[in-house]
Amino acid sequence: MGLRAVAVCSEADRGGAWLEAADDSVCIGPGRASESYLDADALLLAAEVAGADAVHPGYGFLAENAAFAAKVEQAGLAFIGPTSDVIRLMGDKISAKAAMRAAGVPCVPGSDGALPADPARCAEIADEVGYPVIVKAAGGGGGRGMRVVRDGSDLAAAIATTREEAFRAFGNAELYLEKFLELPRHIEIQVLCDNHGNALWLGERDCSIQRRHQKLIEEAPAPGIPREAIAALGERCAAACREIGYRGVGTFEFLYENGTFAFIEMNTRIQVEHTVTEQVTGIDIVREQLRAALGERLSLTQRDVRTKGHAIECRINAEHGFEGRPSPGRLTQWHAPGGPGIRVDSHMKANADVPPHYDSLIAKIVASGCDRAECIARMKAALAEMRVAGVAVNTGLHRFVLDQPAFREGGVSIHFLERALQGE
Ligand code: MV4
Numbered sequence: 001m002g003l004r005a006v007a008v009c010s011e012a013d014r015g016g017a018w019l020e021a022a023d024d025s026v027c028i029g030p031g032r033a034s035e036s037y038l039d040a041d042a043l044l045l046a047a048e049v050a051g052a053d054a055v056h057p058g059y060g061f062l063a064e065n066a067a068f069a070a071k072v073e074q075a076g077l078a079f080i081g082p083t084s085d086v087i088r089l090m091g092d093k094i095s096a097k098a099a100m101r102a103a104g105v106p107c108v109p110g111s112d113g114a115l116p117a118d119p120a121r122c123a124e125i126a127d128e129v130g131y132p133v134i135v136k137a138a139g140g141g142g143g144r145g146m147r148v149v150r151d152g153s154d155l156a157a158a159i160a161t162t163r164e165e166a167f168r169a170f171g172n173a174e175l176y177l178e179k180f181l182e183l184p185r186h187i188e189i190q191v192l193c194d195n196h197g198n199a200l201w202l203g204e205r206d207c208s209i210q211r212r213h214q215k216l217i218e219e220a221p222a223p224g225i226p227r228e229a230i231a232a233l234g235e236r237c238a239a240a241c242r243e244i245g246y247r248g249v250g251t252f253e254f255l256y257e258n259g260t261f262a263f264i265e266m267n268t269r270i271q272v273e274h275t276v277t278e279q280v281t282g283i284d285i286v287r288e289q290l291r292a293a294l295g296e297r298l299s300l301t302q303r304d305v306r307t308k309g310h311a312i313e314c315r316i317n318a319e320h321g322f323e324g325r326p327s328p329g330r331l332t333q334w335h336a337p338g339g340p341g342i343r344v345d346s347h348m349k350a351n352a353d354v355p356p357h358y359d360s361l362i363a364k365i366v367a368s369g370c371d372r373a374e375c376i377a378r379m380k381a382a383l384a385e386m387r388v389a390g391v392a393v394n395t396g397l398h399r400f401v402l403d404q405p406a407f408r409e410g411g412v413s414i415h416f417l418e419r420a421l422q423g424e
Helices: 017-021 040-050 066-074 084-091 093-102 119-129 152-170 227-244 274-281 285-293 372-385 395-402 405-409 416-421
Strands: 006-009 024-027 133-141 144-149 175-179 185-193 199-211 214-220 248-257 260-267 310-317 333-335 342-346 361-369 387-389
Touching: 006 017, 006 040, 024 040, 040 066, 066 084, 084 093, 084 260, 093 133, 093 175, 093 227, 093 260, 119 152, 119 175, 133 152, 144 152, 152 175, 185 227, 185 285, 199 227, 199 274, 199 416, 214 274, 214 395, 227 248, 248 285, 274 285, 274 310, 274 342, 274 361, 310 372, 310 395, 361 372, 372 395, 395 405, 395 416, 405 416
Parallel strands: 006 024
Antiparallel strands: 133 144, 133 175, 185 199, 185 248, 199 214, 214 310, 248 260, 310 361, 333 387, 342 361
């Protein structure tokens, strides 16, 4: 695109391989994230020193922080993402759901707004929705601040506890309530929008293989879901984006159970698993994201979006495989797999350090093929080819999942992995 890239790093990340890939780099502070990657003023100072025109927030840290996006806007820089107003709208899960409901996106039945203070009124709402219900914090998301209630006699206490936790964790005591879906799949729709009223959907991903709210394997397309149902949902998402003035890339998260989709949250950032969508659509999503942020038109229309074949991503984490405990340290050996249909995205190299301060994700292996079976076969070969020493990695856990008959069949629920590990 002819753009110059300036990478930032903390003191713990000096010598990182991605700094060599960039045109320039700036160290923004100590290893502790609160003093570097989460320090908005340090980041803005780095942008100024480097003479940057735009800030790409990545997919962690401040990527969905409306206050940071506003600071970037106020500094006269382009924030590579939606406007801070839209990030704020989606960051509050109650206002996000209200906006999506109004735009015709199917949502999980529930309280339609914040729960009142009066426990008797809450009990009426829960009775109407029907047990089991789930109480969620407006400021939560991604699995934080929620509680399942199976019996009316537990409702008042659950609300009180969740409210206290929400206020402490998010500074926002507002709660909402939904019907609890027991065995859903996690299906998400990728969208892409410019500032000229164009909004596209780029197909779906199945992200049901997770544990403790950390995704482990994602794939596209979602096995066994009728294409017409996905297309109707995708059109709804694109229409909703036009309605709220969405810009850049985004993801609508749905629970899918008994042939029905129900919206839960929207992510306003590029996501780790955007790679599988790139592989099946052939679209460079980050390139389009940058075009949108620069005020340009998307380089494609909905008719240009066609998916071909299948793609599966395995997240390679520096952790002790089956239990998931982090394993930071020095990578004394690093050999990434390759070959037809294998893409590896990683910021690692031999002799690099995996610092203890951050997320344990160190590589993404994406296998593509003409169908799901070919992807699984290629992924198994790629995992076997990978050579890592110095830190523990979760390749064994991935091979365990890829060998499960139910996974190979396709269409397992969000609880599949945790139950398989318990030996159920
Ligand atoms: C739910 C649910 C069942 N019913 N909502 C967890 C993360 C947050 N994004 C929403 N979550 C859930 N919301 C209703 N009404 C089950 C979960 C859930 C989940 C969702 C997606 C991926 C993994 C999950 C793991 C446990 C629970």
